[in-house]
Amino acid sequence: MEFKKHVRIRKEKFGMVIFETLKEKVFVTNPTGAEIIERLKDKKTPDTIITELASQYGADAAVIADDVNCFINNLVRQEVLAK
């Protein structure tokens, strides 16, 4: 999975800002979204991201999986991330 060519990402105090500069659309995320985006930038798979976040937060992987998959699908639907 990778971010589309014209997408630019920047860390902010509140989380992350994602700018699809070709379509001129701006998206923002909270710190959890930022954690997922950092890992996507590092080319980690959704499974790896789920495992890492589950261990980092001591949470149930199944619950984390729902959130991560929903978040990633949203990025794909908004055409900022290519599968």
Next chain:
Amino acid sequence: MEPTKNFNTTPGMAGESFDDFKAPLFLAWQINSVCNLGCLHCCEEAGHHIPGEMTRDQIFNFLHQVREMGIPYVAISGGEPLLHPDFFEVAEFIQEAGISLKVETNGEFIDDRTVERFAALDFRSVQISLDGATSATHEVLRLKGNWGKSHAAVRKLVKKGVTTEIVFVPTSFNIHEVGPAIDMAYNLGCYGFYTGKIMRIGRAALNWDKLNPTEEQYKACFKILDEKTKQYKDKMKVYYYPYDVIEELKYRLQKPSASLLVIPNGNTKLIGPLPFICGNVKEQPLGEVWERYKKAWREPRVIEFTKRVIKDPNLLAESNKWQNIFETRSETCSA
């Protein structure tokens, strides 16, 4: 530019206001004021050099700060940016910094070599002003303009795979050609076609009575734009901004954008239609200019003047009579 969508958050979260951002999201940079044309509707009153234009050293000092601040998207315009002696070095710097770059040009200096260089730089897009589907319509507005050159530039750029967009400013002279102009953009293979109501600033304000389309003309134009948007859905982006500059000012007063507008002498304007300068990138670090910008939108002087402009659009003619918000002296644009 502002956030349009929050992922997995609730409304009111940080990132919805320009104040939340550590740096601008967008930089509109008028690199020069020189232009080969003298368009009747030019917002910048471009043509000649203005005093105090940034030197090469000042430009690259500024660009290093743009990169360090992480500004993701820059649009370079002028004047005519291709007449700037450092244009390609600037474009290369921006590209190498990983910043998305859009170049706004009148398209008259795009020969085969320029097309090659643009293609190699592979930036976001080149936006070319074409105000008609015919030379007669385009050239009546763009004094000394050559429709054939701009049209050929679009063709060559598209052929080389450069993302190319056309900008069309509707006036009473050309608004009847908006439909054919969109078809032309599509037939040329453009990525997008952009238009919106003419802004009553700069030379457009001086020529307002001649240029401003009637309400009926706008109504017919927006109907065509709606139809063309549907016709070219998923084929070409037809984008139009339906609000005029007064509606824009009302909105910006509530919600300033996370962007900076830097003019050729380094002055940083709050927004094109207002005369206010919040800093100068030659004199202050860019981070400080950004903080000044945020503060400036809350200054009573700015709020009061903007409300006066909203009531009396004739005041838009003052947009190039610069006033430095944080100093008492005022400056006048001599472009």
